[in-house]
Amino acid sequence: MYVDLGNALSSVASPGVSRASLERLDEDVAAAHERIERGRANDEHGYAALNLPETADPDAITATVEPVADAEALVIVGIGGSALGAATLADALDSDVETHVLDNVDPEHTNDLLEGLPLADTAINVVSRSGTTAETLANFLVVREAFEDAGVDWTERTVVTTGEAGPLRDLADTHDLPVLKVPDGVPGRFSVLSTVGLAAAAIRGDDVEALLAGGRDVARNLSGSLFESPAYAYGATTYALDNRGASINAMLPYAEGLETYAEWYAQLWAESLGKDGLGQTPVRALGATDQHSQLQLYRAGPRNTMVTFVRPRERADRTIPETDVEGLSYLGDATLGELLDAEFEATEASLAAAGRPNVRVELDRVDERGLGQLLYGMEAACVLAGELHGVDTFVQPAVEWGKNAARGLLGAEGEYPEADAVEDKEQLLVE
Numbered sequence: 234m235y236v237d238l239g240n241a242l243s244s245v246a247s248p249g250v251s252r253a254s255l256e257r258l259d260e261d262v263a264a265a266h267e268r269i270e271r272g273r274a275n276d277e278h279g280y281a282a283l284n285l286p287e288t289a290d291p292d293a294i295t296a297t298v299e300p301v302a303d304a305e306a307l308v309i310v311g312i313g314g315s316a317l318g319a320a321t322l323a324d325a326l327d328s329d330v331e332t333h334v335l336d337n338v339d340p341e342h343t344n345d346l347l348e349g350l351p352l353a354d355t356a357i358n359v360v361s362r363s364g365t366t367a368e369t370l371a372n373f374l375v376v377r378e379a380f381e382d383a384g385v386d387w388t389e390r391t392v393v394t395t396g397e398a399g400p401l402r403d404l405a406d407t408h409d410l411p412v413l414k415v416p417d418g419v420p421g422r423f424s425v426l427s428t429v430g431l432a433a434a435a436i437r438g439d440d441v442e443a444l445l446a447g448g449r450d451v452a453r454n455l456s457g458s459l460f461e462s463p464a465y466a467y468g469a470t471t472y473a474l475d476n477r478g479a480s481i482n483a484m485l486p487y488a489e490g491l492e493t494y495a496e497w498y499a500q501l502w503a504e505s506l507g508k509d510g511l512g513q514t515p516v517r518a519l520g521a522t523d524q525h526s527q528l529q530l531y532r533a534g535p536r537n538t539m540v541t542f543v544r545p546r547e548r549a550d551r552t553i554p555e556t557d558v559e560g561l562s563y564l565g566d567a568t569l570g571e572l573l574d575a576e577f578e579a580t581e582a583s584l585a586a587a588g589r590p591n592v593r594v595e596l597d598r599v600d601e602r603g604l605g606q607l608l609y610g611m612e613a614a615c616v617l618a619g620e621l622h623g624v625d626t627f628v629q630p631a632v633e634w635g636k637n638a639a640r641g642l643l644g645a646e647g648e649y650p651e652a653d654a655v656e657d658k659e660q661l662l663v664e
């Protein structure tokens with residue numbers, strides 16, 4: 234993972250950060266790094282996630298998913314941090330296993346998905362750390378019923394990933410299902426390199442060891458200086474730009490396979506840093522597609538946005554056929570990859586020319602190792618930014634409020650005062 238901060242400097246952009254400010258900030262980075270290292274050493278909640286490249290057990294994961302390793306299709310049932318990591322890997326890595334993520338509870342989508350699946354050859358990986366998330370459990374019950382209706386034994390096709398206890402764990406025990414435990418101290422949005430993200434990767438035949446090796450590459454470089462650690466360089470610079478007015482961070486990967494990565498990043502950034510009135514709003518985008526939609530705003534709109542570019546240094550390529558159509562001959566000498574790179578460089582330069590801050594993150598390739606580096610790197614960047622902001626990176630009370638309110642509205646057992654607030658809603662209906 235490589236991070237170029239040149240276009241975030243105040244000599245280029247406004248808001249921007251001077252080299253002198255970054256050097257001063259480096260003292261805070263050193264203190265934050267010490268805190269992070271202490272948290273990692275004690276396996277404290279959240280910090281433990283940064284140990285996953287060392288602590289995850291790829292052999293145990295592979296052995297547990299073995300009963301469904303022959304699957305032609307895979308449905309990952311989970312939501313938020315229990316879906317987006319696996320979805321990111323599935324979007325970015327080729328596999329013969331057709332992979333679907335059932336996170337939302339839109340009945341039309343669920344019906345369409347279930348109708349099209351070869352159920353007898355489909356694996357289910359149901360993932361919920363708490364084992365209580367309404368969307369996940371409801372979807373699982375629906376999927377299970379579809380298997381039963383088709384005469385397929387769902388217990389033979391299901392792998393469960395969950396915590397030590399809870400309704401999903403009970404269900405798994407009752408039916409003697411293979412279970413992978415969500416490791417302690419690892420919040421969902423930091424769990425891609427654990428059983429949460431890696432079970433699906435193993436079923437798909439992705440190289441789980443290489444994903445973890447990518448994480449280790451970046452972990453090795455975490456040090457007390459942002460000038461020595463690409464992950465910290467990114468985290469510290471986003472912090473500095475946010476403080477100077479870049480309250481929006483548009484994630485713009487230039488690789489089709491990284492579209493879902495931008496979703497994963499949005500959860501990581503929003504749920505971890507959005508608290509105490511602070512936080513940088515992540516926006517999901519894709520290059521070159523969003524050059525033709527969002528870019529106008531980022532170059533000429535309010536000066537409240539930074540852009541994060543992500544691109545692989547190498548990718549498979551395809552030649553653009555020659556043409557004698559007048560005005561298009563320049564395309565015939567190029568490849569699609571060269572065109573995408575030219576679009577990337579032009580966009581980066583156009584933002585810099587307009588004085589708009591942007592940071593370039595590069596990977597060698599979009600493969601298991603590169604993804605392990607990118608995902609771990611962004612997690613470490615986020616933890617650092619959380620330390621610098623002084624927020625509690627690893628909790629999400631605002632999300633829990635909504636979860637409780639929905640439970641209360643559905644009449645779940647227990648006290649859910651949040652549901653009363655929904656019923657007391659002020660009305661101003663315009664028809």
Ligand SMILES: O=P(O)(O)OC[C@H]1O[C@H](O)[C@H](O)[C@@H](O)[C@@H]1O
Nearest residue numbers: 313314315361362363366421632
């Ligand atoms: O894994 P689960 O317990 O089902 O939780 C799934 C998701 O639920 C909530 O929305 C949390 O805010 C997320 O961080 C979490 O990833």
